[in-house]
Amino acid sequence: MVAFSKPLAAAAIFAGLASAQSFQRLGTCPDLGCIIPPDQADFLAGQRFDIRLEVHAPVNGTEATGNPNPDEKFEFYIERVGGRRGVQSASKWFxxxxxxxxxxxxxxxxxxxxxxAKTPSMVNVASKAYRKVYLDEAGEYKATLKHNGKTTTATWTVRDLAEVRRTKNVLFFIGDGMTTNMITAARLIGHKSVNGKYQTRLAMDKFPVLGHAMTHSVDSFITDSANSATALYTGHKSTVNALGVYVDSSPDNFDDPKVESIAEIFHRVYRGHIGIVSTAGVWDATPAALTAHTKDRNEYPYCVDSLLRGTNNTAWIDWNGPDVLFGGGAEHFYSPAIGGKTFKNRDYYEEFAKAGYNVYWNKTSLATAPNNERALGIFTVSHMSKWLDRNVYKKNLKEQANHPSGNKGDAEDEPGLKEMTLKAIDILHTRSKANKRRSSQGWFLMSEAASIDKMMHALDYDRALGELLELDDTIRASVEHLKALGELSNTLIVVTADHGHGFDVMGSVDTKYLEAQKEDRKKRNAVGVYQYSGLSQYINTGDLTYSDGAHFPTNWTPRYSLFAGVATSPDRRENYKLHEDGPRVGATTIPGRASNDYYVNPKDAPTGFTVNGTLPTEEPQGVHSLTDVPVFAMGPCQELFGGVQNNIDIFFNIANCLGLSRTAHGKGPDPVGN
Amino acid sequence: MVAFSKPLAAAAIFAGLASAQSFQRLGTCPDLGCIIPPDQADFLAGQRFDIRLEVHAPVNGTEATGNPNPDEKFEFYIERVGGRRGVQSASKWFxxxxxxxxxxxxxxxxxxxxxxAKTPSMVNVASKAYRKVYLDEAGEYKATLKHNGKTTTATWTVRDLAEVRRTKNVLFFIGDGMTTNMITAARLIGHKSVNGKYQTRLAMDKFPVLGHAMTHSVDSFITDSANSATALYTGHKSTVNALGVYVDSSPDNFDDPKVESIAEIFHRVYRGHIGIVSTAGVWDATPAALTAHTKDRNEYPYCVDSLLRGTNNTAWIDWNGPDVLFGGGAEHFYSPAIGGKTFKNRDYYEEFAKAGYNVYWNKTSLATAPNNERALGIFTVSHMSKWLDRNVYKKNLKEQANHPSGNKGDAEDEPGLKEMTLKAIDILHTRSKANKRRSSQGWFLMSEAASIDKMMHALDYDRALGELLELDDTIRASVEHLKALGELSNTLIVVTADHGHGFDVMGSVDTKYLEAQKEDRKKRNAVGVYQYSGLSQYINTGDLTYSDGAHFPTNWTPRYSLFAGVATSPDRRENYKLHEDGPRVGATTIPGRASNDYYVNPKDAPTGFTVNGTLPTEEPQGVHSLTDVPVFAMGPCQELFGGVQNNIDIFFNIANCLGLSRTAHGKGPDPVGN
Structure with a gap:
């Protein structure tokens, strides 16, 4: 239990910035001096990172001191608490x-x-950056910035982890935006229950270890997928939109202080085999955060380049691409000559091919890919189609002009997450086995169900739950496949999410009754809550063929649908029916009014009733939420993932299990890389 | 993985009742024959239960067969699969x-x-009930009902549990309606975080084992607290509003088939010491389900009697009251002469006193209670006051006319959940230690934070989170107290919830900005999401004195409040400010319109904007949700509670840890009771 003095002392820090909440000068600065990585940062021994120091001189606003010139002669010192080196200047230390x-x-x-009122507070900054440094002894460090006669300090911790590898492979599933509430709903529509007892269960339900992860950012209590992917992959919490960096206040998107990711460390230490799979564009936050280092996740062309070549805008580790990269996002691959938007206007299909990748554009050709060669699979322009459209409403795949070649045709032969993940496992397994350097054997595969999140944003719960069931089916099939390959006991499998949405189910809706009512208030009386929710009607008729062991609804459009919702939304209309024409668009702008002012989309759920939202009117979609997310673990080191933890602990647990910690005096084998 | 045939075969069952969803003939009946306990029921060996058989003859409606007379000559058989007794009539079997x-x-x-249209479907019923039977061999049983030349079957399972006691004590905390989402929000407002790292954590966060529990009912996917308490205490899922029984179709509230509760079994087997603590009226669903057996939770006077004398409307086990009973609900205790509404018009303070209880009406006298005597503490009329009013807005305790004596005075000296629970532990510990029969030593204490749920229903999130933090503080203090008593390692502590609400937090609200805007849509722009959520402002000033180790907000009314909500609600108005005048009333009726038609309460959040709800217009409050709830465990048998489980598994795990299973040929000591 903590002493009372700690909160009290901390209160003083906030006092000066009492109104800095929705906006902040720079979230990681406790005062006018900024040390980044900030106070309370945790590190893996040997993990590469940049240091950014800033000294702020506010010109106007509540913090103005009357002196608009930042102290340019600031000094920065490092000390390992209890260590023999004492206090040293950072340049000497490193x-x-x-x-x-x-x-x-x-x-x-x-x-x-x-x-x-458009009245910003202006700040002048003096800064320095130390690039590609690392700490190689476990323990607590004091970082001290002296400026203007004042002192800003940060406590850093290098975690004390054994340099022993306990797992050969890591299979890391991320259900983007996936909460326990959604898992509960997906189980309800995909699995049969008799008198309150499920006769089958989700693959996730069978994992032996369960944890919860806290998702807060370094400077906001709600996170996005870039920020949270950074936490999951680097052990460092960051800021919304940032990939693999802490955010500094400079205007440059590429000079922010970097932190090394699990993929980069696995590459540096072992030259291990790496796979990246996502149903999003591969430049989207969750896949890109494995290699990209920028404060702006929207730098998509750069993200694609980083996946192949890594980041070298300042000194950084080498990187030469993963073994496998599968997903959507062709518009940042194909040539600008046919409309692509790419890094330095290159053709990235050519760039990957030149680097030894076979390139695949559809499910059929992917199935033929040799397992002993590197593979790039880009299957659509933008994000990939949703499970529900790929499997039930296939007409929605037409007229999308999303063929990955950029030829404006339709991508009608997309693989699903399962096909991509199983193929990735095959390639990683084969290439790993063929690797002659024993320490380079074994693999790390990240597989993301990206559109749980994207469909929750759209308030399209049916599609979101379809994506979640596809993820679960992928997990089930992966476990079986690893067993068949003899690799299950060599593989740590972790399933988690990066953040939540405030989704839940509160009962059922008689859609027939709702549509028969003429008044909005009467339509609401079609809802059955508590005992009137009845039982799930999604598994009672046979519209779909089950593949062996797979579990999806047999009837996606029962008369009694789910009474589902999110805890905040834009204005919308609800009839609780599946959106059969494609992903939902709940809110839209009105011609003649502001282009960022969203109202009910009159074309959405036309038989429903109108609900005014609670979100800012410039938000067209649902937003992320606070809730801790679930963590499921199976395999070597599974016991590390139980109970309540921080999302950064997932990084440290995986790194620990892979034996990636490297201290100056440790017993771990020497890294292969630099 | 399941074969495809199973869902297909089951589909046939539903086909005949395709429209039976919001209403059901009788949820546990697969066809016109009903066996209760129903198909898939699980039992503890030796657990007492009633059997109800019904044969239905629908007179009209979609199920009518043309014969309105139920088969009165139905037959009922039992068989233990693989057992030597073969198929026997139930009367012979039992x-x-x-x-x-x-x-x-x-x-x-x-x-x-x-x-x-007020056109019910009518059903004639023939029925029999077997009372107070039990199964004393582990294994699978087939129950067969022959009627009208047809056969209805049910599979029952008696779980195979060792008859070995592994814990002396059980401390069972129930956060009514508490979800992971709420725990995340409570942590945010009660604990300080620096750059995304909490400097302190919840007591729950420190539990070594985490699980999720599925809360579905036997006949609806949304549950209530009666139904779910029945599942948690008996291992049998039931129906909304039912306490300790499955629901039959008869009009009598007291003839439904009973199932024995953990408290009753602990009493029957060991004559163990039992405590019941709740911040609700003690006759409310969660406390009452330990002893009451009725399909209608609103039979409050009976519930009070059952707490003292048990249930004997048909043959049932003996019961002579817990060692400790603390909570609210005086109106069903004090004499009808002064306005009480009691069982058989008795004065239940007198009834408890005659049975040897000391009676307490306030915190001050409770503190003086001798630990070696039985104690009844009833501290308010109706449910107890909320933590926020008892500790911060004490003026709201005035003019409540809720003094437990029934004298229409105010109950201004209420204990909190912590005081009640610690005192209950002291009494149970002292009395247990003094018990000369060694097998009767040890105790079971249920402690309920009832108003997390009640305040979530009211959409009063501040009060709900206050109740949750009080629960957490109670857990923390209980762990410390058990340690001091030398009983921590002898005590299994389980913390869970009975169901959820669709609550989450999506950002922050600048309440000052919101109030400065004149239009409803502009008020919504006071919300900050993602990076604009900023950091928690609830812990930055010192309004409250921390008790040692306790963690509550230091500022309950920061300018930047939580942007919180539920996924469905009645019509309401939102200004996201704390309701300083007492628990929130969001929706109300309009004079001159129907008495069950709810609209925005014009007195609630008057500076806010109006939001129309999505609930049926006759619902004045929020409702329960689907989500799996968290389970935290610490102590002997903690390992049983990890991963995803059913809520009934919590009963079986506790019963298992207490060694309550008793088979005919088992090695467990003979039960003390009958």
Missing amino acids: KVPEPKLEKWSFGWYEDFFARD | KVPEPKLEKWSFGWYEDFFARD
């Missing part, structure tokens, strides 16, 4: 030359009133 | 006389259209 001074200015709003 | 035939009729609506 044996690097003193970095050059940088200067810039930035503005921020102190609250919504200032934003409306 | 060695009881054949029960007498009962007959009645009931009506039900097939859907909302039928309800509106």
Whole structure:
């Protein structure tokens, strides 16, 4: 239990920034000095990272001191608590030359009133950055920034982890935006229950170890997928939109202080085999955060390049591409000559081919891919189609102009998450086995069900739950496949999410009764809650063929549908029927009114009733939520993942199980890379 | 994985009742024959239960057969699969006389259209009930009902559990309606975080084992607290509003087939010491389900009697009251002469006193209670006051006319859940230690934070989170107290919930900005999502004195409040400010309109904007949700509670840990009771 003094002392920090909430000067700064990585940061021994120091001189606003010039002669020191080296300047500690001074200015709003009035607070900055350093002894460190006669400190911790590898492979599933509530709903529509007892269960339900992960950001209590992927892959919490970096205040999207990712460390230490699979564009936050380092996740062309070549805008580790990269997002691959938008205007199909990749554009050709060669599979423009459309409403795959070649045809032969993941396992397994260097054998595969999140944003719960059931089916099939390959006991399998949406199910809706009512208030009386929710009607008729062991609804459009909702939304209309024409668009703008002012989409759920939202009117979709997310673990080191933990602990647990910690005096084998 | 044939075969069952969803003839009947306990029921060996058989003859409606007379000559058989006794009539199996035939009729609506048209479907019933039977060999049983030349079957399972006691004590906390989402929000407002790392954590967060429990009912996928308490205490899922019984179709609230509860079994087997603590009226579903057996949780006067004397309307086990009973609900204790509404018009303070209880009406006198004597503490009329009002807004305790004496004064000296629970532990510990019969030593204590649920229903999130933090503080203090008593390692502690609400937090609200806006849509723009959520402002100033180790917000009314919501609600108004005048009333009726038609309460959140709900307009409050609930476990047998399980498994795990299974040929000590 904590002493009372700690919260009290901390209160003083906030006092000066009482109104800095919706906007912040720079979230990681406790005062006018900023040390990044910030106070309370945790590190893996040997993990590469950049340090950014900033000294702020507010020109106006509540923090202005009257001196608009930042102290350019600031000093920065490092000390390992209890260590023999004592306090040393950072350049001495890391044996690097003193970095050059940088200067810039930035503005921020102190609250919504200032934003409306367009009255930013301006800040002048003096800064330095140390690049590609690392700490190689476990323990607590004090980082001290001296500026303007004041001192800003940060406590860093290098975790004390054994340098012993306990798993050969890691299979890391991310259900983007997936909460326990959604898992409960997916089980209800996909599995049969008799008198309250399920006769079958989800693959996730069978995992022996369950945990919860806290998803808060470094500077906001709600996260996005970039920020949270950074936490899951690097052990460092960051800021919304940031990939593999902490955010500094400079205008440059590419100079922010980097932190090394699990994929980069696995590559550096072992030259291990790596696979990346997603139903999103491969440049989207969750896949890209394995290699990208930028504060802006929207730098998609750069993200594609980073997947192949890594990041070298400043000194950084080498990287030469994963063994497997499967997903959507062709528009940042094909040539600008046919409309692509790519890094340095290159053709990235050619770039990958030149680097030794076979390139695949559809499920049929993917199935023929040799397992001993590197593979790039890009199956659609933008994100891939949803399970429900690929399997039930196939007409929605027409007229999408999303063929990955960029030829404006339709991508009608897409693989699903299961096909991509099983193929990725085959390639990783084969290439790993053929690797002559024993320490390089074994693999890390990240497989993301991206559109659970995307369909929750759209308030399209049917499609979101379809994606979740596809993820579960992928997990089930992967476990069986690993067993068949003899690799199940060599593979740590972790399933988690990066953040939630405030989704739940509260009962059922008699859609026939709802449509028969003429008044909005009467339509609401079609809802049955508590005992009137009755039982799931999604598994009672045979529209779909089950593949062996797979579990999806047999009837996606029962008369009694789920009474589902999210805890906040834009304006919308509800009839609780499946959106058979494709992903839902609940809110839209009105011609003649502002282009960022969203109202009920009159074309959505036309037989339903109107509900006004509670979100800011410029939000067209649902948003992320606070809730801790579930963590399921099976295999070597599974016991590390039980109970309540922080999302960064997932990184440290995986790194620990892979034996990636490297101290100066440790017993781990020497890294293969630099 | 399951074969395809299973769902297909089951589909046939539903086909005949395709429209039976919001209403059902009788949820546990697969066809016109009903065996209760129903198909897939699980039992503890030796657990007492009643059997109810019904044969239905629908007179009209979609199921009518043309014969309105139920088969009165139905036969019922039991067989243990693989056992030596073969198939026997139930009366022979259980060695009881054949029960007498009962007959009645009931009506039900097939859907909302039928309800509106007031056209029920009528059913004539022939029935028998076997009372207080038990199964004393582990294994699978087939129960067969032959009627009208047809056969209805049910599979029952008696779980194979060792008859070995592994824990001396059980401390069972129930956070009514508590979800992971709420726990995440409570942590956010009660604990300080630096750069995404909490500096302290919840007591629950420190539990070594985490699980999820599925809460579905036997006949609906949404449950209530009566139904779910029955599942948690008896291992049998039931129906909304039912306490300790399965529901039959007879009109009598007291003839439904009973199932023995964990408290009753602990009493029967060991004469163990039992405590019941709740912040609700002690007759409310969660406390009452430990002793009451009725299909209608609203039979409050009976529930109070059952807590003292048990249930003897038909043959049932003896019961002579718990060692400790603390909570609210005085109106069903004090004499009808001063306005009480009691069982058989008795004065239940007198009844408990005659049975040897000391009676307490306030915190001050409770503190003086001798630990070696039985104690009844009833501290308010109705449910107890909320933590926020007892500790921060004490003016709201005035003019409540809720003094437990029934004297219309105010109950201004209420204990909290922590005081009640710690005192209950002291009494149970002292009395257990003094018990001369060694097998009777040890105790079972259920402690319920009832108003997490009640305040979530009211959409009063601040009060709900206050109740949750009080529960957490109670857990923390109980762990410390058990340690001090030397009983921590002897005590299995389980924390769970009975069901959820679709609650989550999506960001923050600048309440100052919201109030400054004049239009409803502009008020919504006071919301900050993602990075604009910022950090929690609830722990930054010192309004409250921390007790040692306790963690509550230091500022309950920051300018930037939580942007919280539920996934469905009645019509309401939102300004996201704490309801300082007492628990929130979001929706109300309008004079001159129907008395069950709810609209925005104009007195609630007057500076806010209006949101129309999605619930049926006759629902004045929020409703329960589907989500699996968390289970935290610590102590002996903690390993049984990890991963995804059914809520009934919590009963079996506790019973297993207490060694309550008793088979005919087992090695467990003979039960003390009958």
